[in-house]
Structures are given as C-alpha cells and as structure tokens.
Amino acid sequence: MTDTILTTRMNAHPSDSHTISRYLNTGGYQSLAQALEKMSPDQVAEEVKASNMRGRGGAGFPTGVKWGFLASGTPRYLVVNCDESEPGTFNDRQLTERDPHQLLEGIIISSYALRVNLAFVYIRGEYPKAARRLQRAIEEAIEAGYLGQNIRGSDFSLDVVIHLGAGAYICGEETALLNSLEGRRGEPRLKPPFPAVEGLYAKPTIVNNVESIANVPWIVTNTGDAYAAIGPERSSGTKMLSMSGHLNAPGNYEIVMGITWRELIFDIGGGIPDGRKLKTWIPGGASAPWFVPDEHLDTLVSFDDVAANGSMIGAGAVIVMDETTNVVEAAHRIVRFFAHESCGQCTPCREGTTWLEAVLKRILDGKGRHEDIELLLDISDNISPGLKWPPAMTTICVLGPSAVSPVTSITRWFMPELEAMIAESEVAVG
Amino acid sequence: MNAVIGHWSHENQKRVEAIIAAYPQRRSAIMPLLYLASLEHRYVSEDAMREVAELVEITPVQVHSVASFYTMFKKNDVGDYIVSVCTSISCYLNGADDVLAAAQETAESVASDSDDDVAVISVEHVECIGACGGATAVQVNYELLEGVTPERAIALVNWLSDTRPEVVLADEMQQLFGGRRSFDWGSTESFGATGPVPAFGPYGSAQEGR
Ligand SMILES: Cc1cc2nc3c(=O)[nH]c(=O)nc-3n(C[C@H](O)[C@H](O)[C@H](O)COP(=O)(O)O)c2cc1C
Ligand code: SF4
Ligand code: FES
Numbered sequence: 001m002t003d004t005i006l007t008t009r010m011n012a013h014p015s016d017s018h019t020i021s022r023y024l025n026t027g028g029y030q031s032l033a034q035a036l037e038k039m040s041p042d043q044v045a046e047e048v049k050a051s052n053m054r055g056r057g058g059a060g061f062p063t064g065v066k067w068g069f070l071a072s073g074t075p076r077y078l079v080v081n082c083d084e085s086e087p088g089t090f091n092d093r094q095l096t097e098r099d100p101h102q103l104l105e106g107i108i109i110s111s112y113a114l115r116v117n118l119a120f121v122y123i124r125g126e127y128p129k130a131a132r133r134l135q136r137a138i139e140e141a142i143e144a145g146y147l148g149q150n151i152r153g154s155d156f157s158l159d160v161v162i163h164l165g166a167g168a169y170i171c172g173e174e175t176a177l178l179n180s181l182e183g184r185r186g187e188p189r190l191k192p193p194f195p196a197v198e199g200l201y202a203k204p205t206i207v208n209n210v211e212s213i214a215n216v217p218w219i220v221t222n223t224g225d226a227y228a229a230i231g232p233e234r235s236s237g238t239k240m241l242s243m244s245g246h247l248n249a250p251g252n253y254e255i256v257m258g259i260t261w262r263e264l265i266f267d268i269g270g271g272i273p274d275g276r277k278l279k280t281w282i283p284g285g286a287s288a289p290w291f292v293p294d295e296h297l298d299t300l301v302s303f304d305d306v307a308a309n310g311s312m313i314g315a316g317a318v319i320v321m322d323e324t325t326n327v328v329e330a331a332h333r334i335v336r337f338f339a340h341e342s343c344g345q346c347t348p349c350r351e352g353t354t355w356l357e358a359v360l361k362r363i364l365d366g367k368g369r370h371e372d373i374e375l376l377l378d379i380s381d382n383i384s385p386g387l388k389w390p391p392a393m394t395t396i397c398v399l400g401p402s403a404v405s406p407v408t409s410i411t412r413w414f415m416p417e418l419e420a421m422i423a424e425s426e427v428a429v430g
Numbered sequence: 431m432n433a434v435i436g437h438w439s440h441e442n443q444k445r446v447e448a449i450i451a452a453y454p455q456r457r458s459a460i461m462p463l464l465y466l467a468s469l470e471h472r473y474v475s476e477d478a479m480r481e482v483a484e485l486v487e488i489t490p491v492q493v494h495s496v497a498s499f500y501t502m503f504k505k506n507d508v509g510d511y512i513v514s515v516c517t518s519i520s521c522y523l524n525g526a527d528d529v530l531a532a533a534q535e536t537a538e539s540v541a542s543d544s545d546d547d548v549a550v551i552s553v554e555h556v557e558c559i560g561a562c563g564g565a566t567a568v569q570v571n572y573e574l575l576e577g578v579t580p581e582r583a584i585a586l587v588n589w590l591s592d593t594r595p596e597v598v599l600a601d602e603m604q605q606l607f608g609g610r611r612s613f614d615w616g617s618t619e620s621f622g623a624t625g626p627v628p629a630f631g632p633y634g635s636a637q638e639g640r
Contacts, residue, residue: 015617075454087518087558094613118454125502126559128572128628128636129600132621135631161452164630166461166500169557183457183486185499201455242612244520244562251563252613286519286558317562319520333519337557 005218005227005238006211007254010098018133020140023101029146031217035109036154039220044113048216050224052236057081057172057209058285058315060303064224069196070114071204078111078119079181079200079207083165083172085124087286087337088317091240091252092210096123096130099214100137104160106213108147109220111158114206119158122177124165131162138162169341173397174207176343187343188397209315211240232258235302239313243269245320246276255301262297265320277323280413284314286334287402289389290409310389327414328421331406332360338403349400352383356407368422377411380404438481442466446485449633456486460496462633464503469627469635473504501556502572504626511551511590511598512626513537514569515583520562525579529566530555532580536587551590563612571623571635573600577609597622597639598629 009026010017023029035044049064070076080103084092096103103121111119123131138160141147149157163181165171171180175189178200199205215237219227228236235257241264244250249270265271265281272278280290283301289311291299299305306313321330339353356379359372377387384391384401387408391401410418438446449462463485467478474497476490483490497503504512515521515530533553541549561567564576568583570590578586586607595602599622601615621636623629629636 010614010616014614017616084560085558088520088562089558090560090562090612093560098613098616124560125500125628126556126569126572128623128630128634129574129619131628131630131634132619132636162630162632163458164461164465164628164634165502166465167502167556168500180461181458182455183460183488183496185496242562244565244612245523250520250565250610250612282519319523319562321523325523330519330523333517333522337518340557 003256004254006095006099006102006214006240007252009102010094017099018097018101018137020101020137020144023099024144028101029105029144031220032105032109032146033152035112035220036152036156041113041115044109044220047219047224048113051215051219051227052224052234053212053215053219053227054235054303055209056211056239056315058086058287060313063208063212066196066208067114067206069194070206071197073204075118076114076116076204077200077206078107078114078116079174079177079205080107080119080121080210080213081172081174081177081207082121082123082127082130082210083169083177084127084210084315085169085172086315086317087334088242088244088282088319089285089315090242090244091316093127093130094252095210095214095240096127097133100130100134101141102217103210103214104134104137104141104147106216107160108141108151108158109216110206110208110213112156116206117157117159119160120181120200121160121162122165122171122181123162124171125167128164131164135162169337170343170397170399173399176397177207178205185343187345190396231256232300232302234304239316242317243320244317245281246272246322246325247320248273257300257302259301260298261291261301264301264318269318269320272320272322279321279323279325280327280409281321282317282319284312285317286319286337287398287405288312288314289405290413292413307390312389327410328360328418329364331410332357332364334406335360335403338399342399342403346395346400348383349395349403352379352400353403355379356403360407363418363421363425366425366428368425370422370426372422373411373418376407380407438466439470442470445633450485457488459486460493461500464493464497465627466633468503469625469633472509472625473507502628507548508552508626509548509550510594510625511570513551513553513587513590514556514559514572515553515578516557516559516561516565516567517555518558518562520558521565521567524565526566528580529568529578529583533568533583533587536584540587540591550594551587553587561612564610570603571598571626572628573598573603573623575600575603575608576611578607579609582607582609595639597624597637599639602640
C-alpha cells in the first residue's frame with residue numbers, strides 16, 4: 001500500500017530534496033526515460049486516463065479526460081497553474097519549493113504526451129522562492145539533458161518558461177491566467193471556447209494544477225491502474241491537504257482519501273489547541289460552504305462525499321475554527337477577499353460582493369438591522385441563484401458564487417448567533 | 431528593436447531582450463518588464479510604462495490598464511522595504527490583526543524619528559500569501575516569515591530600520607523572528623530580495639546574501 005507519492009522524497013531527504021543530485025539518486029527522471037524509450041505519447045496519456053486522477057486545482061475534472069479534449073494543430077501549449085491564492089491553500093508551494101524536479105519531470109512527460117514543445121508555469125508573484133527553485137531545476141535539467149532540444153536523443157524538444165503573477169487571485173482561473181500570460185488584464189474569458197480548443201494565443205492549450213502534474217511521473221512508472229487502486233473510487237490517488245486555522249498541528253498532509261473528517265481534524269491535524277471545542281470548518285478552501293461537527297464529523301473526506309453534502313474538496317484547504325470564533329467576522333474576512341479579488345466584469349459579482357462585505361461590516365460594527373439578514377440572502381441569491389453548491393452559474397466564473405458560501409454557511413448553521421449580534425445592536429441603537 | 435531604453439541599466443537591457451525572446455508574442459513580456467522597471471525605480475513610473483509600451487509595441491494606455499490590474503506593481507515609491515502582513519482567514523484566526531497593528535505602529539514611530547522624505551519601511555495588509563499553516567504570515571519584499579506574533583513584528587520592523595539589510599533573506603528572518611512554519615523549509619537558501627520586487631533571477635531582485 002502506498003502511503004505517499006508526492007512527499008516521499010522531501011520527507012526522507014529534507015535538506016536537499018530540491019537538488020538534481022538527490023532527485024537522480026532517488027529514481028528521478030526514470031519515468032521520463034521510460035516514457036521516451038518505451039511509450040508513445042498516446043500510451044502515456046492512456047496511463048493518465050486510467051489513473052482516474054481528478055484535477056487538483058479545484059474543479060476536480062479528470063485530467064486524462066481533459067487531455068483527450070486537446071484539439072489538433074500546432075503550436076499547442078501546456079500551462080501549469082501555480083497561482084495558488086485561495087485563502088487556506090499552500091500545498092503547491094511546498095511541492096514546488098521542496099521537490100521542483102518532480103514537478104518538472106511531470107511537466108516534461110505531460111508535454112511529451114500532449115505533443116507540446118513549449119510549456120509555461122504561472123507562479124504567483126508572492127512565491128519567489130518557488131520560482132527560484134523551479135528555475136534552478138530547469139537549468140539543472142537542461143544541463144543534464146532532460147530538457148531542451150532532442151531530449152535524451154529523442155526527437156522530442158521542450159522549453160519551459162516561468163511567468164510570475166503580480167498579485168491577483170483571479171489569475172488562478174484558467175482563462176484569466178491565459179489572458180495574464182498574454183500580457184493582458186487577468187479577466188476570465190467566456191467559455192466556450194475552452195482552452196483545450198482555443199487557449200493561449202488562441203491555440204490549443206491544457207491548463208493543469210501543480211499537484212496534478214506532479215503526480216504524472218509516479219503514474220508512468222507505477223501505471224495508471226496502480227494509481228486508481230489507491231483510495232476510494234472517484235477519489236483515487238493521494239491528495240495534499242493544507243490544514244490551517246485553530247489546529248495543534250497545521251501543515252500540509254498527503255493523505256489517501258476515504259478517512260473521516262473526525263480523523264483528519266483530530267488525529268492528523270492534532271485537534272484543537274487548549275482543549276477548546278470545534279465550532280465549524282471549511283472543507284475545501286475559502287470558496288467552499290462550511291461543515292459543522294453535529295452533521296459532518298463522520299462524513300468521509302472524498303470528492304464525492306463532500307459534494308453530496310453540499311460542499312467541495314476544492315484545492316484541498318481545510319480551515320478549522322474553534323468555539324471562540326466570531327463566525328460573522330470569519331465570514332466577513334472571506335467575503336472581503338472575494339470582493340477585493342473580483343475582476344469586475346460581471347455586475348452581480350462586482351456589486352454583490354461589495355454589498356455583502358458592507359452589510360457584514362455594518363453588523364460587526366454594531367449597526368446591524370433585522371432586515372440585514374434578508375438583505376444578505378437577497379444579494380447572495382442575485383449572485384448565485386438558488387444558493388446551491390455547485391452553483392447555478394450566471395457569472396463568467398465561479399468567483400462570484402464563491403463569495404456567497406460563507407454567507408449561506410453562517411445563515412444556515414449559525415443563525416441564532418447572527419440574530420443575537422443584530423439584536424444587540426438594535427438595543428444599543430434603541 | 432529600436433526602443434527608448436534610457437531608463438534601463440546595461441545589465442537590465444540584456445535581461446529585457448531575453449525576456450521578450452522567451453515568449454512567442456511580445457505582449458506577454460509586459461509583466462516581467464514591469465517587474466524589471468520596478469526593480470530599477472522601486473515602483474512603476476509613467477516613464478517606465480511608456481518604455482514598456484514601446485518595447486512590446488502596444489500603447490501606453492494599454493500598459494497602464496494592465497499595470498493597474500495587479501497589486502504588486504506599485505504606482506508610488508514604497509521605500510526600501512515593503513512589509514506585507516496577511517490578514518486573511520487563517521491568519522486572522524491566529525491573531526493577524528494584532529500583528530498588523532504592531533507592525534504599523536512600529537513603522538510609524540520609526541518613520542517619525544527619521545527625516546527621510548519617503549519612509550524606508552511601508553507596511554501593508556495583504557490577502558493570503560500561501561503560508562496559512564504558519565499563521566500569522568508576513569513577507570518583507572516578498573520574502574516569507576512565518577509564525578509572527580505582535581512582539582516579533584515589532585522586533586522585525588525595528589531590525590529592518592536599524593540594520594537596513596541589503597539583501598532580505600527569508601531564512602535569516604525566520605531564524606531571528608519566526609515561529610511555526612507551514613512546513614519544513616529544508617536547507618537554508620542564500621538568495622533573497624534587494625528591493626520591493628519578487629526576488630526571481632530573470633527579472634526580479636534575487637541576489638546572494640549572507
Ligand atoms: C477564481 C478561481 C481561482 C482559481 N485559482 C486556481 C489556482 O490558484 N490554482 C489552480 O490550479 N487552479 C485554480 N483554479 C482552477 C482553474 O481554473 C483550473 O480549473 C485548474 O487550474 C485546472 O487544473 P486541474 O485540472 O489540474 O485541476 C481557479 C478557479 C477559479 C474560478
Ligand atoms: S464572476 Fe466575478 S471574478 Fe469572475 S469574471 Fe465575473 S466579475 Fe470577474
Ligand atoms: S491566510 Fe494568511 S497566509 Fe493564508
């Protein structure tokens with residue numbers, strides 16, 4: 001039974017897991033050699049498809065299926081998404097800083113499978129160390145003949161270019177990312193056309209998350225079937241979870257899904273500091289609707305189990321809040337984030353998120369009115385009709401509806417607290 | 431290429447060419463070039479935007495529109511050190527508001543004791559910087575420091591003001607002022623930032639420090 005795929009090397013060799021010498025003497029670039037020498041590009045893509053790996057960037061779309069949509073025609077591009085900016089997520093940073101060659105080998109093999117000769121890695125501007133480490137890895141790989149022209153004597157050539165973001169969460173959305181990479185404002189594009197058909201420079205483009213791509217070398221060496229055999233059906237493989245908030249042992253954990261949230265929070269995350277009680281947690285980053293102990297502690301950690309309970313695993317960020325948390329302030333923090341990061345193209349998102357932030361702020365400032373609860377829900381419904389998750393999309397991207405998740409979470413699970421806060425202000429105002 | 435490149439140093443002139451050559455289309459070079467311009471002047475000036483426009487062959491208005499979309503392209507002088515305190519959810523839950531207040535107060539008092547025109551240290555609050563397991567997270571010139579308390583924030587700002595490090599090194603700061611980290615950083619790194627621009631070799635400020 002495999003426990004870890006992605007963090008094996010960095011755990012065993014903490015001091016130099018990022019260097020090519022360590023990478024090579026722990027089996028590195030063997031998967032690439034195997035792919036180039038023994039497999040056709042299509043055979044590599046077949047293995048990835050057989051793995052059933054679902055994309056790790058948030059939407060959970062199977063990577064092999066996405067690859068199958070890549071239109072013919074050249075040039076075509078692979079773009080790796082290391083914009084990681086959703087509050088609570090920090091696992092792509094660890095994968096890139098601590099094992100950049102693993103990611104790079106994944107990029108090279110994936111490019112071979114997709115018949116791509118130029119790949120980009122979009123790294124958020126706040127991750128200069130990740131960019132430095134990956135740049136160094138690129139230079140080392142070129143020197144060692146694993147990257148560049150006619151790799152290992154084959155007729156496959158590849159360049160990898162790092163592009164640094166500059167502080168805009170929305171650029172993590174794949175079409176905004178492509179605009180940003182083209183030197184434009186990072187505004188999401190209307191889909192269709194999807195990037196696989198018309199992506200970077202209007203050419204066929206695959207956008208994948210760092211963690212998705214970093215799994216590819218293991219899949220090639222161990223087969224897609226072996227990957228698919230790990231964990232529950234439709235949640236195969238391991239998943240990096242970023243755990244933060246009120247926890248004794250915050251950090252990134254590579255887990256096999258199928259455990260309960262209770263095990264995750266109390267065993268792996270070490271439970272809540274000072275014996276305080278768990279109040280609520282966000283199972284999949286700031287965008288996701290919240291879970292509560294009475295309902296969800298025995299729910300399983302998997303894509304489908306979380307979705308069945310109206311939320312999502314997303315990019316794998318678990319944010320834990322204990323009994324001392326002011327949930328209205330917590331919701332306000334998250335809404336403020338989305339309001340700040342809205343690109344402004346869609347009116348419901350631009351105006352709605354600003355409104356939600358203002359109403360929550362006024363409640364927090366002791367100026368809440370009873371009608372504010374209805375107002376919050378009205379605005380929310382305007383951004384995300386029906387208040388469902390996954391949302392009914394009326395905006396260009398899912399940022400708008402994401403801003404609604406904290407609001408519907410507090411009105412659903414913590415209404416008495418919200419009402420009490422407003423009642424107190426009404427008494428004070430008289 | 432016949433652009434007006436009066437503002438670029440000789441070394442950066444070479445980087446300009448390499449940046450443009452890395453992309454299939456010139457326009458893609460806007461962001462790296464804006465970083466390079468920030469490196470020369472500590473922020474993106476109107477002049478710099480005109481030069482970038484000329485280099486990538488679009489109008490200054492278009493460059494302006496791109497530059498204004500991204501928060502890391504500063505439009506005025508932020509001084510030598512930009513201290514960014516995360517106050518997003520996970521850091522908030524771990525006391526980030528107090529860390530921000532402590533950093534701001536210390537920076538203000540340091541500035542009022544000096545007669546520099548532009549404050550040497552500016553403090554800003556930012557949204558999540560991907561270090562939530564090491565809340566509260568702070569960056570100095572985008573170099574990370576994790577596990578920051580109000581006391582550590584005060585010590586950090588005073589240290590920046592007193593020692594004025596030429597290269598800001600994450601590992602050095604973490605050793606001096608840091609607490610719990612999101613994950614083991616592994617071996618120490620000797621490259622850091624020489625200005626308020628991400629320290630990335632091809633177009634940032636990465637330089638070897640102590
Ligand atoms: C607002 C928004 C922000 C996003 N941010 C990221 C991100 O930082 N990293 C990422 O990999 N995917 C992000 N995504 C998802 C991407 O659009 C895309 O689905 C993903 O990169 C595809 O990779 P995958 O198939 O490997 O998961 C974001 C989506 C939205 C709507
Ligand atoms: S939903 Fe919001 S962030 Fe997304 S495209 Fe519309 S305005 Fe921009
Ligand atoms: S919430 Fe502060 S670093 Fe993520």
